[in-house]
Amino acid sequence: MLEFVSDVDLVWALLVDMSLLCTFMLQHTVMARPVIKGLYNKLGLSIVERSVYNLTASLALQLLIQHWVALRDPVWRINTVEHNACWWMFAISHGYCWATIYLGSLTMDLSELLGIKQVYYYLNGWEDPLTLKSSELQRLISHQRHPSFVSFFFIFWVHPFMSVDRLIMAVIMTLYMVCAWKVDDIDFEYQERQFKRKEIELSHVH
Template sequence: MTSLARLFAVLFSLISMTYTFYVVGKLMIFLSLPKTVPLASKWIFSLLDNKSRLETSYGPIALDTLLLIGFIFQHSLMKSEILKKIFKIFKLEVLERSIYCMTSSLCLHYLVNNWQSAQSVILWQFNVEESALLWWTVVVIHTYAWIVIYGGSIILDLPEILGIKQTYYNAKNLGTPISYKSNQLSALYSHVRHPSFISFFVIFWITNLMSLDRLILSVLLTAYMYLAWSPDKRDYEYQKAQLNAKTRELQCIRLKRF
């Protein structure tokens, strides 16, 4: 790569990383903020029988399902060997992760902005407007789940996951970041890139309002995670060891300060 090409790669990865953080923030609000059904919608739905309620949800559910399938297809395509070969042919391996994050963020952004609620059919609902305790319970559970996800990303190497590390190493002629990783971490990367299946499961399913559209989202994304992620016992033991090591490092830093 020429110096100009390396500079472009670094700038693209920075833009991709910034945009990814922005979209993840929108996703957090979309998935985790407690929801309520507007009074006008409640009044209209109360006039409909069960069959009519279900029929009014057909359009939103069809659109939401297409949005989810598009996101899942993009995720699967970006991990395919065919695309990896294309990146290699055009010598874009250093940008592979940044392009992955950028395209994933674009799909998620489009999904969040165009999502249609199907609140005519509700499986369960807890009115958070009447209970501050319930509102905060949902918020705290989701906040903790997101903290676990971000913590796991840091353990896995967040700059490398976002693609910025690859372009920086390339600019400094340091080789690829994966070449500096242990065999255990390389094996983990081949099985899973997003940490904490359980945290995502909690975010998808623990909600005060389980409408039909939320159910479709939870079912499809949980099924995709289960099928696409394949960590084994060695991956678990590695992550556990890394978590213990990070905890000891933080404790040492805290003791030095005091």
């Protein structure tokens, strides 16, 4: 639950929020390390590695939401009550960004991303679904597990009420994404080829 605080509690509030952000980022970073994945393999639990990752990520996010301390002082404030067009602009743009993230996850195989497909394939005696993907796609996934950098950046920064705590979150999460997502020219060229290929396939549907 969000809790607004006075200036006296500012330092404590920032420490709490920073700790919550660090917990979320540590979970994302540590559990994605090769040594952790290797430990799952040694224990024969590689099929649940992705599911456990998502479960712990959800718990870290829930912890952040429940204990986040909001601050009253705005860095900027746009009155969307008196300016209806502004409200619609923010609502539509944020909705578009979330839809892009969701559809991008579907495109990159949502069931595999959540860890559901790994368990299903294992129960049917099939290979790990990730090994069945092309080497180019595996490379892209290793550099960016889920989309989309631009959409997350927009959601963090483009908001009618930018409070101090939201600004800190936006700065830290943006820096984290820059450091964690390592998409390069090879990944971009692969996505460009796939996009053009899909355009050609769809053009023949008619």
